[in-house]
Amino acid sequence: VFSKKQYRALRGDVKRIADALGQVRDLDVLEERLRRDRQDRPEDQQLVLTAMLAEMEVDRKRAMQSLTDTLTRMEEESFPRRFLGTVARETI
Amino acid sequence: MAPATRIRGIKPAASFQQNGERIIEVRLKELLSWRDAVADPSRSTDLHNMRIAAKRLRYALEIFELCFPEVKPALKDLSEIQESLGAIHDLDVLAEMLRQRLRALDLRVQEGAVAAARQADSAGDHVAAVLDGAARDPQRLGLIGLLAEKIGERQTQYEAFILRWHGPGLDRLAETIRDALTEPATSE
Numbered sequence: 001v002f003s004k005k006q007y008r009a010l011r012g013d014v015k016r017i018a019d020a021l022g023q024v025r026d027l028d029v030l031e032e033r034l035r036r037d038r039q040d041r042p043e044d045q046q047l048v049l050t051a052m053l054a055e056m057e058v059d060r061k062r063a064m065q066s067l068t069d070t071l072t073r074m075e076e077e078s079f080p081r082r083f084l085g086t087v088a089r090e091t092i
Numbered sequence: 093m094a095p096a097t098r099i100r101g102i103k104p105a106a107s108f109q110q111n112g113e114r115i116i117e118v119r120l121k122e123l124l125s126w127r128d129a130v131a132d133p134s135r136s137t138d139l140h141n142m143r144i145a146a147k148r149l150r151y152a153l154e155i156f157e158l159c160f161p162e163v164k165p166a167l168k169d170l171s172e173i174q175e176s177l178g179a180i181h182d183l184d185v186l187a188e189m190l191r192q193r194l195r196a197l198d199l200r201v202q203e204g205a206v207a208a209a210r211q212a213d214s215a216g217d218h219v220a221a222v223l224d225g226a227a228r229d230p231q232r233l234g235l236i237g238l239l240a241e242k243i244g245e246r247q248t249q250y251e252a253f254i255l256r257w258h259g260p261g262l263d264r265l266a267e268t269i270r271d272a273l274t275e276p277a278t279s280e
Binding site: 043049 | 186189190231234238
């Protein structure tokens with residue numbers, strides 16, 4: 001349906017977004033799990049989980065910044081227009 | 093993560109149903125290819141690969157459910173496989189994070205013990221003090237407690253998964269999907 005060149009370009013763009021979103025999502029899932037896990041635990045274990053959550057906060061900020069950068073870049077590269085244009089052109 | 097098997101034989105001129113059948117066959121074969129590997133509980137990467145294969149197959153079934161309505165029960169089974177393997181994967185990731193922290197802590201203790209051993213007076217006492225401190229360190233005790241718990245949880249999850257999905261359970265799922273492909277929806 002799509003030419004190889006067009007398809008690969010679209011796929012690459014979508015993959016960039018998915019990868020950036022995935023990083024944030026993975027950290028969110030893990031963070032939620034650790035927070036849940038921290039409740040009703042002995043103090044020494046709570047200490048460990050609190051330290052891990054604090055470190056994850058830094059990773060999460062970094063991942064969020066990377067996601068924002070990716071989305072900004074793709075907007076600058078007119079990704080939505082290119083995407084819709086290709087789909088419309090190739091499927092008519 | 094293992095890359096998806098390339099699907100050959102897709103033809104734009106063939107029907108949606110025909111191409112769907114081809115895609116589902118390949119994705120099912122991909123899922124079944126991990127069967128032997130996951131019999132070994134230590135093969136975490138292959139367990140993760142099987143989860144991804146289950147996800148790819150489920151997406152393919154969802155897309156082509158219109159053509160093969162009998163796949164519906166398989167979707168639920170695949171979700172269950174994904175969930176079980178996902179829980180195992182999460183525990184593997186968490187256990188590895190805990191191990192890394194424990195290793196880092198141990199390294200600091202070793203360095204402290206070496207420094208204490210170099211002291212001219214009562215080196216043995218200084219080393220003993222360092223080791224005693226490490227043994228009582230709440231961070232270390234917390235890490236060991238959490239790690240032991242997560243390893244135990246992982247074992248339980250893995251055993252439940254194998255019991256449900258390593259034997260006839262997976263055969264039945266494959267059979268359901270293959271049967272569904274032979275009973276496509278009739279156009280009205």
